[in-house]
Amino acid sequence: MSARDEILGRVRSALTTxxxxxxxxxxxxxxxxxxxxxxxxxxxxxxxxxxxxxxxxRCTVAELEQAVAEAVxxxxxxxxxxxxxxxxxxxxxxxQSAAELDxxxxxxxxxxxxxxxxxxxxxxxxxxxxxRALTLVPDHHVCVVRASQVVATVPEAVAALDPARPLTWISxxxxxxxxxxxxxxxxHGPRRLEVLLVTDA
Numbered sequence: 001m002s003a004r005d006e007i008l009g010r011v012r013s014a015l016t017t018x019x020x021x022x023x024x025x026x027x028x029x030x031x032x033x034x035x036x037x038x039x040x041x042x043x044x045x046x047x048x049x050x051x052x053x054x055x056x057x058r059c060t061v062a063e064l065e066q067a068v069a070e071a072v073x074x075x076x077x078x079x080x081x082x083x084x085x086x087x088x089x090x091x092x093x094x095x096q097s098a099a100e101l102d103x104x105x106x107x108x109x110x111x112x113x114x115x116x117x118x119x120x121x122x123x124x125x126x127x128x129x130x131x132r133a134l135t136l137v138p139d140h141h142v143c144v145v146r147a148s149q150v151v152a153t154v155p156e157a158v159a160a161l162d163p164a165r166p167l168t169w170i171s172x173x174x175x176x177x178x179x180x181x182x183x184x185x186x187x188h189g190p191r192r193l194e195v196l197l198v199t200d201a
Contacts, residue, residue, distance in 0.1 A: 067196050071106075076091070079109075173190055
């Protein structure tokens with residue numbers, strides 16, 4: 001018997017012995033995280049995002065456009081077509097190539113969800129978040145997250161997201177320590193992540 005036949009035989013055997021119907025999957029792990037809510041949850045989100053070397057700035061809705069302008073500064077910015085606020089001097093994404101996006105300094109987007117316990121931001125690429133290349137190629141990502149979009153845990157985030165949409169999960173600036181554990185930033189995405197956390201007040 002070849003190794004291939006042996007492996008396929010084990011797969012066939014496993015398939016014939018699997019239980020019928022629904023399999024009960026324990027979900028007790030969801031309770032393993034201390035519940036947080038309200039201001040404590042938002043504070044935890046900020047703390048965890050900053051742990052990833054991202055910058056967080058809090059602002060109100062009325063202060064948002066000024067905060068975005070300060071985050072962008074004199075850099076050239078690109079924005080997705082459905083952004084709800086103005087970014088001075090920004091160019092709209094009209095399908096620029098990756099090479100063209102590489103020549104742009106900063107991208108400004110909204111977000112779909114923020115996760116407090118992991119400090120993760122999820123984009124589902126609706127019109128205010130743009131396509132994936134838009135958020136991965138420019139070296140600086142300014143991401144606007146409303147406090148009302150922050151949830152406590154990953155299961156809560158998954159429940160709030162549309163599984164049929166493409167999702168990008170962001171935990172801080174792009175970084176890797178694959179080679180000799182030396183941290184290198186900006187390998188697979190933006191080197192800088194700046195989060196503008198908007199309170200609903």
